[in-house]
Amino acid sequence: MIQMRRARTVLGAAGLLAVIGGAAACGSGGERVAGQVAAESSACARIHGQLAAGQAVDVGAAQQCDQVEFGALENERQAARAAGEKPAMRNSATCEAVNARAARGDATLDFNLAFHCRQRERFANTVNAQNGVGEPNKVTSLCLGVRARKARGEAVDPFVRSFCDKEEAAAGGAGTGGQGGQAGAGQTAAPTPAASAPAAPSASPAPPSTPPASNGAGAGSVVCAGSTVTLSGESGAPAASSNTLPIGSRVKVTNLDNGKSTTVRVTSVSGSCTLLNNAAFEQVREPGKFLIRRARIERVA
Structure with missing residues (x-):
């Protein structure tokens, strides 16, 4: 020892x-x-x-x-x-x-x-x-950084703002809406082009062919249309976690940017529609990326 x-x-x-x-x-x-x-x-x-x-x-x-x-x-x-x-x-x-x-x-x-x-x-x-x-409902460091950037009057990319707004709302905060000024000050600055943060472009909308969301629907239904998918950080055999699908259900996640898909079982609860564990995410990811911006999430039999 x-x-x-x-x-x-x-x-x-x-x-x-x-x-x-x-x-x-x-x-x-x-x-x-x-x-x-x-x-x-x-x-x-x-x-x-x-x-x-x-x-x-x-x-x-x-x-x-x-x-x-x-x-x-x-x-x-x-x-x-x-x-x-x-x-x-x-x-x-x-x-x-x-x-x-x-x-x-x-x-x-x-x-x-x-x-x-x-x-x-x-x-x-x-x-x-x-x-x-x-x-x-603790706000993550990345979203605390959004607060800091707003306080300095800096632009915040719409994609980053979209999930930080949810964190702030869950924590009872004022959110990160707007592009500049003091947080919660009620000021709205002129929109800033998404190109101001090239490393984090705005989330791409789901293709027109994607059916409407049908949360909690039966097998074969698309759930959470337009949602992004990332990894939970959990190890083990390929699996998923969800705040929409019940534990035990099976979900098919397709990365529409490369056509790869994986079908796994939901084994735990998370704060998102679907999070893939490390093994499942490896099956559909693009090299060097930790977020699937355009995904189809389907409940399967």
Whole structure:
């Protein structure tokens, strides 16, 4: 146990996960595994430093660090739960650094990375609130950044404003409507072109061929027409969570931008029409994207 704690101190969360997984790799392979773990930990530490300094980072590498760190944190949380404790779900060190910049309204932060960590944070907030270890309807860092940008009189992209408005409304806030001025001041500035935030263009409307929404309808019906789909951050076999479809139902999600689709079972409740877990999202995603802006969501038999 003492050796494990020392390893965690030296290698960090990313290193700990790899050490646990490679504990049996003693003898000839042990040095190689230790070297690989140290290299991964060092790379993630550099990314943390770059994020803290307001610099651009390799988005793919940052997301990989988050995956490893999140896995280690989740292992710890599940072990604590098995011991009868009620631990909170935490964000990875990488997403903590991303969220710190997002909360300041840092316009130089890569949107896909900020949105990825927003989804992690949102899911953790929901789980913690349900378990009584966190406040309900907590506004995410990305939407706190929208507040900050409004306070500075900066433009807010309509797509970002659309989901932050919902967060603010759920939290009892004044919302993020409008393009500038103080939040809640009742001022309405002139519209700003969507091109002001190229990393986060306005959500594309569903194609005309998409049938009307039919929430709670029978098999074969489209539900939540026009909704976007992203990932919940949950691991395991392909599955979905929903605030519209009951647990146990099956849902087919089609990414209309690449034609890929996946059919999975709803296994939990979320704050959106449909969230896909990591494995399901991988089946339909476009490389480097963490949001399906044009999706068809169908309930199937």
